[in-house]
Amino acid sequence: MKIFSGWRRFAFGVLLIFLLTHLFSVRELNNSKTVESRKQLNKKFDHLVLGPAAGQGLSNRLQCQGSKALNRTHASNGRLDVDRSITLVTVFTIYNSSLNRVDDKSSKTVVGSASYNKVDRSMAVLNTFINFIQVAMPRSKVIILTDPVSDLSVKRNRVSLYPIQGEYSRDKLMLQRIRSYITFLETRLHKLSQNQRDISHYIFTDSDIAVVDDLGQIFHDNPDFHMALTFRNNKAQPLNSGFIAVRGTPDGILRAKVFLQEVLKIYASKYVSASRMLGDQLALAWVVKSKPHFDASRFAKSVAFSDDIGGTSILFLPCALYNWTPPEGAGQFHGMPLDVKVVHFKGSRKRLMLESWNFYSSTSNIADMLCLILGSGRTKYDF
The missing domain is CATH 3.90.550.10 (Spore Coat Polysaccharide Biosynthesis Protein SpsA; Chain A)
Incomplete structure (x- = not known):
């Protein structure tokens, strides 16, 4: 019986060590994922990244298909x-x-x-x-x-x-x-x-x-x-x-x-x-x-x-x-009003300002340019 009891304690100890090691590994993995996620959120791109335009389906908001305005x-x-x-x-x-x-x-x-x-x-x-x-x-x-x-x-x-x-x-x-x-x-x-x-x-x-x-x-x-x-x-x-x-x-x-x-x-x-x-x-x-x-x-x-x-x-x-400021990260999710007059490229949005002008120079279309801004505005750029 003593041998059996000792064996049980040994097995329990091994199991406990295994569980603690596993929990520690999971915690480290989650921590590394969190750090990586934060790095991705804070990453600044050196080119425009066009994503879904906010405000789609909302009345009195600019509706876009890519960088093409549908209702402006x-x-x-x-x-x-x-x-x-x-x-x-x-x-x-x-x-x-x-x-x-x-x-x-x-x-x-x-x-x-x-x-x-x-x-x-x-x-x-x-x-x-x-x-x-x-x-x-x-x-x-x-x-x-x-x-x-x-x-x-x-x-x-x-x-x-x-x-x-x-x-x-x-x-x-x-x-x-x-x-x-x-x-x-x-x-x-x-x-x-x-x-x-x-x-x-x-x-x-x-x-x-x-x-x-x-x-x-x-x-x-x-x-x-x-x-x-x-x-x-x-x-x-x-x-x-x-x-x-x-x-x-x-x-x-x-x-x-x-x-x-x-x-x-x-x-x-x-x-x-x-x-x-x-x-x-x-x-x-x-x-x-x-x-x-x-x-x-x-x-x-x-x-x-x-x-x-x-x-x-x-x-x-x-x-x-x-x-109006293009949303960056978790900014404004309600899109761009149809009658916006001024766009403010605060902080790290300066590249977006220059890229927007380059786009307008090639299209001469303010509405399509605003779709480009709206679709790119949640990304952090380099200056």
Whole structure:
């Protein structure tokens, strides 16, 4: 009996060791699969990867078959003859540290038939930004606010540089951007004081956007606002600073300047630690939400609305139309609205911006290009 009992204990021990070894192996396998899955999710591709377009079967959403649009009509360009009175303004500079590495082969990127270093890539994005504007709003102007010491040269029709002194380091660029907007608006006020009939409306944007439809209707259809902001259903950051419209009347420019000065004050006092990015959006939200009785629940619906914030009449426009971002990873799954006006290629979507322009250049079809963006937007690209 003792021998039998000892044998049982031995067999049980062997079985236990086997089970523990198996469980450990399964756990290691699962861990390695999880790590591999995360690597795949974070992998950035050096070419477009076209997948199923989100929003198929949903009403009022772009329907695509591959990169072919099935239901889009894009015919509003120039219909209002307003774009001649609109100037799009962006902040852009080239850093000396980037210029010192223009021959660094490790930083080379190939998009289509073109090869770019870091500076070339930035300039390609800027030129693509201008290209889209000149297709959608051919009579509008573009002004680039820049660091006076940056080696920036842009020779394009209806495009001009406007140097503004400031601190354009990467860590302070978003803070400087608001300062540059305020300085620019002050110069416009001075110009209007000399000639009040020289009215031009202004749209301040990031340089990584594509204007795909006429934006003149914002001012035509909404005659009473001073400035416009874009919003989304995001509790922490409901307002996106990549698109700000300002009515070009003396009162519109003055009220927008006062509002941005308040945003700058909050930015510098409460969110200076986020000066590289996001601080401006947090400050925008703080200024708007601090208004007594402001109903922030309106940000949950993609419907434009107006409100008075500290004496500034603000038109709130849904990001879904005026600041639509291609979903990346687990982003927006509801597709692209049929009447989208602006596509914002934030973060690592810059390659998609350049590839989209290359596609449009070969087809001259905005709707099909939007299907390309929609089908590619969930993939991470290389810059």
